[in-house]
Amino acid sequence: MSSILTNASAMTALQSLKATNKALEQTQGRISTGYRVAEAMDNAAYWSIATTMRSDNKAFSAVQDALGLGAGKIDIAYTAMNKAIEVVDEIKQKLLAALGASEDNRAKIHTEILTRQDQLKGIATGANYAGTNVLANDSPSDPLEIVSSYNRAGDGTVSVGTISIDLSTVVLTDADGEAGGLLDDVMGIDISGALVTDDDIKGFLDNVEEALAAMADAAATLGAAKSRIDMQKDFVSKLTDAIDRGVGQLVDADMNQESTRLQALQVQQQLGIQALSIANSNSQNILALFRN
Incomplete structure (x- = not known):
């Protein structure tokens, strides 16, 4: 039945065109933003998961910064510790040279030892x-x-995880560099006095050997900590990349699929407009009957 009050064909064509336009708008939005789930209304569950994961990734970025700062501290300490071991080893050689030496030569050797003690400081x-x-x-x-x-x-x-380093096993001196720590006995070596004997020097040598052994252990501790920090930095970096990929799988749009869908919807839109035009022409056909 044809009616001039209700054009059922036009209403159907209009609803179909509205649906096509809505899908076209959605597809164009995905192409322009690159997201399949750009906001909560697109998919509340995926959006919530992605938002949490993005927040965690920002936290991992801060962790990477903290690891970088910690790596710098340990690297400086490790480098300095190795250099200090070299200097203490030089003091050991000077003490060996002082055994059996004259008082005058010992005084000269003592000057060299003082220089190295200052260097250690x-x-x-x-x-x-x-x-x-x-x-x-x-x-x-x-x-x-x-x-x-x-x-x-x-x-x-x-929760936040930390790498803890026991400083009591690696500290060389107090903050002023005067005494304390692993170098306490080394910094106190003095062979300048006239009453210093070979036995005293041998005692100093024992102290140096103890210091060298402790410093070697300290260098090993710092080296292990440095290696652990480097491994953790690499892990956090890879974990961040994995989270980015996981978020992408949840919310990123497939551009190949969306571009194909866009072309199909554009054709559907053109056909919908044509169908609506044909449906609207029915009323004109009825008027033509009256004109005849």
Whole structure:
């Protein structure tokens, strides 16, 4: 039945065109933003998961910065420790040369030892990075804590992991570089006096050997910490990339699929407009009957 009040064909064509236009708008939005899920209304569950994962990734970025800062501190300490071992080894050689030497020669050797003691002080106090000195420290009982991870449990609770380094085993001197720490006995070596005997020098040699052994252990501790930090930095970097990929799989649009869909919808839109035009022409056909 044809009616001039209700054009059922036009209404159907209009609804179809509206649906096509809506799908076309959605597809164009995905192409312009690159997201299949750009906001919560697109897919509340995926949007919520992606938002949380993006937030965690920002936290991982901060963890990477903390690891980089910690790596700098340990690297400086490790380099300085190795240099200090070389200098202490030179003091050991000077003490060996002082055995059986005359008082005058010992005085000259003592001057050389003093020079190296000053160098050790400079090494310890100069191993400073970002306001932290691991080797010249008045509080060796306080461990060095380096943020290493950001963890989210299945129930949503979060925790922060750290790498802890026991400074009591690596500190060379106090903050002034005068005494304390692994170099305490080495910094106190003095062979300038007339009453210094070969036995005294042998005692100093024993102290140097103990210091060298302790410093070797300290260098091993710092080296292990440096290696662990480097591995953690690499892991966090890869984890960040994996999270980015995971978020992309949830919310990113497939551009090949969307571009193909766009072309199809554009054709559907053109056909819908044509169908609506044909449906609207029915009323004109009815009027033509009256004109006849």
